[in-house]
Structure formats: C-alpha cells, structure tokens
Amino acid sequence: MSTRQPLGRPALVDHPIPVQAKLAAGWTSFMLLYAYVDILGFYTPGTVTDIIEGKVYEFDLSQTFSTTVLTVLAVPIFMVVLSMTLPARVNRATNLVVASLFVPFTVFNVAGGFYLLFYGLGVLLELVLLALIARYAWTWPRTTPAATTADGQHRRAARAQQDA
Helix, strand or coil, X not given: CCCCCCCCCCCCCXXXXXXXXXXXXXXXXXXXXXXXXXXXXXXXXXXXXXXXXXXXXXXECCHHHHHHHHHHHHHHHHHHHHHHHCCHHHHHHHHXXXXXXXXXXXXXXXXXXXXXXXXXXXXXXXXXXXXXXXXXXXXXXXXXXXXXXXXXXXXXXXXXHHHC
C-alpha cells in the first residue's frame, strides 16, 4: 500500500543537516533555556530581595562572582561558533569534553532551588540538550580509509582518461 500525495503538492524533502549545525543548534538551545530558567527564576519569592542584598544562592555578589559566572557561561556561548568552525576531529572532541563538563555544572543549579519542580524541569531539559550534543558529537559520521582511497583512485583514473 502506498501513501498518496494530494494532487499538485510535491512531497516534502528532508535534507541532511550537517553535524556542525546540529551541535551549534544544541548549544544555542542550551543557552536560551539556561537564560530563561534564570530569568524566570527572578519571579521566585525572595530572589530579587536576595540580589538587592548582595546574595545569589549562598554566594556574595561581587566582581569575582560575576566574572566567574561570565567566564563559565562564555564556554557554551563560544561552543556555538566553535561547533561551526573547528575541524571535525577537534570539533568532536571539544563537544564531547565540554558537554560532559557541563553536566555537573547543570545539576548543581538545582541545588538550593526554591521551586524544585521548576528548577528540576529546567535542569532535566538542559541535560537532554547536553545528551543530544554528546550524541551528535559521538556519532559524527566517518569515512573509511579504503573508501577515501578508492574515491581518490577513481578521481585520478577519471583525470587520466580526460588528459589522454
């Protein structure tokens, strides 16, 4: 039994998406989710009062605290660009390492959360994105040396025939 398409409407085509684009999209989604969880967290009772009093969770607000947080969060922000520009081998390794290192950092964010369901869901969604990033990097398509050599031999043979 075949599926029929409505007259005049061609079938949709799924074009393959490069791994680099999947990784960049994963890091972009991770950062958007991370930011929105933090922004919505400001609506948690007492959060703004604590910030005004110079506290974030148990930490004193200071230039050191802000610089540290900015430095840590700059890593996934830069992963968006690096995922699109690094060579495949370095790209794969970098994404695997950074995604793995961000798992404990992400889980830490649920500690001390007043709205455990809210922060727990945020952390769970962030962990899903990190798992997808790790999966995309881990399953990066490879070419076998034999296939590469065979392709090169075919190209050389075709060039030799054109030159003759």
